[in-house]
Amino acid sequence: MPKEQWIDVGAAAELAMKPLQEVALGHKRAALSCLEGRFGAISNVCNHVGGPLGQGKLEGEYVVCPWHYYKFQRTTGEGEPGYEADRVPKHEVKVEKGRVLVSAEPVTKRNKLRHDPHPLEREPEAHDGPPRVLGISTTNMDAGHPRTSTSELLLVDALEHARTELGLETRLLKLHELAFRACEGFYSKSADACTWPCSITQMDPKDQMDQVYEGIVHWADVILVATPIRWGTASSLYHKMVERMNCVQNQITIRDRVLVRDKVAGFIITGGQDNVQAVAGAMLGFFAEIGLVFPPFPYVAHSRGWSAEDMENNVKSVESSEELREGTRALLDRAVELAKRLKQSRLCTPSIPRGGRKAHRERMAESASSRPDSSSDSG
Numbered sequence: 263m264p265k266e267q268w269i270d271v272g273a274a275a276e277l278a279m280k281p282l283q284e285v286a287l288g289h290k291r292a293a294l295s296c297l298e299g300r301f302g303a304i305s306n307v308c309n310h311v312g313g314p315l316g317q318g319k320l321e322g323e324y325v326v327c328p329w330h331y332y333k334f335q336r337t338t339g340e341g342e343p344g345y346e347a348d349r350v351p352k353h354e355v356k357v358e359k360g361r362v363l364v365s366a367e368p369v370t371k372r373n374k375l376r377h378d379p380h381p382l383e384r385e386p387e388a389h390d391g392p393p394r395v396l397g398i399s400t401t402n403m404d405a406g407h408p409r410t411s412t413s414e415l416l417l418v419d420a421l422e423h424a425r426t427e428l429g430l431e432t433r434l435l436k437l438h439e440l441a442f443r444a445c446e447g448f449y450s451k452s453a454d455a456c457t458w459p460c461s462i463t464q465m466d467p468k469d470q471m472d473q474v475y476e477g478i479v480h481w482a483d484v485i486l487v488a489t490p491i492r493w494g495t496a497s498s499l500y501h502k503m504v505e506r507m508n509c510v511q512n513q514i515t516i517r518d519r520v521l522v523r524d525k526v527a528g529f530i531i532t533g534g535q536d537n538v539q540a541v542a543g544a545m546l547g548f549f550a551e552i553g554l555v556f557p558p559f560p561y562v563a564h565s566r567g568w569s570a571e572d573m574e575n576n577v578k579s580v581e582s583s584e585e586l587r588e589g590t591r592a593l594l595d596r597a598v599e600l601a602k603r604l605k606q607s608r609l610c611t612p613s614i615p616r617g618g619r620k621a622h623r624e625r626m627a628e629s630a631s632s633r634p635d636s637s638s639d640s641g
């Protein structure tokens with residue numbers, strides 16, 4: 263290889279002190295590893311969605327991507343056993359006069375194994391039939407020892423109304439019956455590391471958050487979310503779900519891709535004490551951010567006030583309140599009516615420029631150029 267095709271990346275003694283690091287090769291970068299004095303260099307760009315391999319860690323002979331932990335052999339770039347053909351380009355490395363030299367260009371090509379797309383990856387499609395109603399109960403309880411939940415009780419009643427009186431298809435998801443992992447903060451590493459479908463969903467077939475994504479993104483036209491008030495905020499399971507939905511919102515900001523259009527949300531909020539409006543405000547804020555719209559008076563709430571600690575009476579009061587049931591059914595009616603109008607007008611279907619200015623131009627450009635498909639070597 264001619265001399266000019268080697269790049270001096272530094273002193274061997276110094277570089278050998280770190281098992282893995284990024285080194286610059288002109289405008290590109292490589293992941294340089296050193297194990298027992300032997301150097302290896304592979305592309306810095308992960309095959310998955312472009313994670314910076316040199317910022318990961320070395321596990322034996324494998325570089326582990328810092329974003330979602332794919333592994334590549336540190337000198338050949340091949341994937342881990344069983345996935346060898348899923349490989350990133352490798353660079354030649356040599357040590358001369360105490361300096362580490364890396365070939366400016368890779369000497370093998372990138373190869374990405376074809377994976378069947380995750381079922382959630384399909385483009386969301388508007389359906390033409392009557393609105394479909396999804397209820398999500400976010401209260402927590404031990405399924406083996408169930409208790410009465412006031413928010414869930416009102417939700418179940420509203421779904422019954424949708425089925426029997428409006429003749430609509432309904433689904434009910436109780437988060438306490440789903441096993442799903444908490445968000446692991448991929449977004450905090452890089453916006454591009456927070457993928458659609460969620461990286462956890464793609465990696466962990468046992469994770470049941472896919473049912474929530476399927477319901478909200480692909481199936482429902484109307485989504486009713488029920489929560490208790492816990493210390494002035496929505497339930498912990500509500501927050502766990504919402505954190506996992508960052509991937510839906512993130513598609514708007516980094517890809518200008520709106521997954522949720524022409525769908526309506528309403529909320530049921532009940533608590534022994536107060537803070538209803540703050541809880542509603544946070545819920546409205548989040549669901550608005552992912553593209554949902556709301557009927558007039560988009561939530562039904564109940565609270566008996568600050569000094570009402572007699573929770574048994576709280577449950578009784580909701581169970582016996584025809585007014586609350588009627589109010590929740592009326593909320594469902596308003597949401598369904600709005601969903602029908604949206605279906606006719608497709609108000610939100612035309613592109614809303616950059617999600618109402620949420621998508622960042624620079625971020626979108628950066629993200630497009632960091633995808634492994636878009637780089638030439640790709641180094």
Ligand code: FES
Nearest residue numbers: 308310313327330
């Ligand atoms: S594992 Fe590398 S980007 Fe996802």
